[in-house]
Amino acid sequence: MxxxxxxxxxxxxxxxxxxxxxxxxxxxxxxxxxxxxxxxxxxxxxxxxxxxxxxxxxxxxxxxxxxxxxxxxxxxxxxxxxxxxxxxxxxxxxxxxxxxxxxxxxxxxxxxxxxxxxxxxxxxxxxLYFVFKKEISGDNDKNFNAIPKKARRMIRLGIKNELKGVFGGTELLNDFYGLFAFNYHRLGTPVFSKAYLKNILKTFKNRSNLLIIYKDDKPLSGVLNFYYKDQVIPYYSGAYPDAQEWAANDYLYWALMSDAAERGYRFFDYGRSKKDTGPFHFKRHWGFEPKQLxxxxxxxxxxxxxxxxxxNPKYQRKIEMWKKLPIWAVNLIGPQLVRYIP
The missing domain is CATH 3.40.630.30 (Gcn5-related N-acetyltransferase (GNAT))
Structure with missing residues (x-):
């Protein structure tokens, strides 16, 4: 060999x-x-x-x-x-x-x-990490009915609120980066640079896109997605605080899932999450079961x-300090740090 x-x-x-x-x-x-x-x-x-x-x-x-x-x-x-x-x-x-x-x-x-x-x-x-994957149908009525009742209610609320989902590429990056950077700041995590996300969309031009949910032209939530074989993979996401009020987070993933199903994708890979975190429980709330990585x-x-x-508890004080920095500062410093946190 x-x-x-x-x-x-x-x-x-x-x-x-x-x-x-x-x-x-x-x-x-x-x-x-x-x-x-x-x-x-x-x-x-x-x-x-x-x-x-x-x-x-x-x-x-x-x-x-x-x-x-x-x-x-x-x-x-x-x-x-x-x-x-x-x-x-x-x-x-x-x-x-x-x-x-x-x-x-x-x-x-x-x-x-x-x-x-x-x-x-x-x-x-x-x-530490678990992945959430589930097979989806080509029939979106079946996909909707497979989602637990509470999440279905939030999707219906998003529809009632007349939210609009827009798919695109780099032309949506400015709106997406605002959502993405806000989310990372809220979590106390250094954010990736906008240039890195742009490189992803250019490198995988036919295998990636952005989806942003708008209410009256204001972005509420968004996700950067990958497409591989028969899988759709929502990977990087972000949302502003009022996304919860308008049910924009649940509507975001329904818009992605229903579009992917119509385009012939048959597996929804919700990505990895740390055990017992907010994203971990959100994915379970959607009826996905965790599988250890x-x-x-x-x-x-x-x-x-x-x-x-x-x-890691030793980072908790630093994380709390990071959350208190102005967002312009973390957007400037964060990309220099996150490159070393693989």
């Missing part, structure tokens, strides 16, 4: 391999390589396992180096999913061992592998698994 690095000429066969692999995800696609390199400056190590000139596995990796949050090798940063895709155990083992070798060579603290499904044996694992670690220069999650 030969392990080599990704070359730009591999893009077509690499993405074809990801797409046909049963465990391949949107985040395994090669477009993320240049996107993260150009947006954040992190070095990539996209590994390919090859045998008889055929791809037998892939393992996308980035090194993220920060004096505040440590030095790591991650598959994949800023993504819900990552990890190894392989045809067999030999390819999987060879890719993992090469990643460990790179982690040691780079003198990094640890290797983090964000498996959606099958974890590797004998590696420590966190149970298997985030695993090879510890190179650490004795225990890292914890740079906002849920």
């Amino acid at each position: 030969n392990i080599r690095f990704f070359d730009p000429s591999d893009k077509e066969i690499y993405d074809a391999y990801v797409t046909q692999h049963p465990e391949g995800t949107f985040f395994h696609l090669s477009g993320w390589k240049n996107l993260i390199e150009s947006s954040f400056g992190h070095e990539s190590f996209y590994l390919i396992a090859e045998e008889h000139h055929q791809i037998r596995g892939v393992f996308p990796l980035f090194s993220v180096k920060s004096f505040l949050f440590g030095r790591s090798m991650v598959s994949l940063p800023f993504a819900a999913y990552g990890g190894i895709l392989a045809d067999n155990d030999d390819a999987k083992s060879a890719l993992y061992l090469k990643a460990v070798e790179l982690t040691k060579e780079q003198r990094l603290d640890y290797l983090e592998i964000r498996n959606e499904k099958k974890p590797l044996p004998d590696l420590p694992e966190k149970s 298997h985030y695993q670690y090879y510890l190179n220069r650490l004795e225990e698994m890292p914890n740079i999650s906002p849920a």
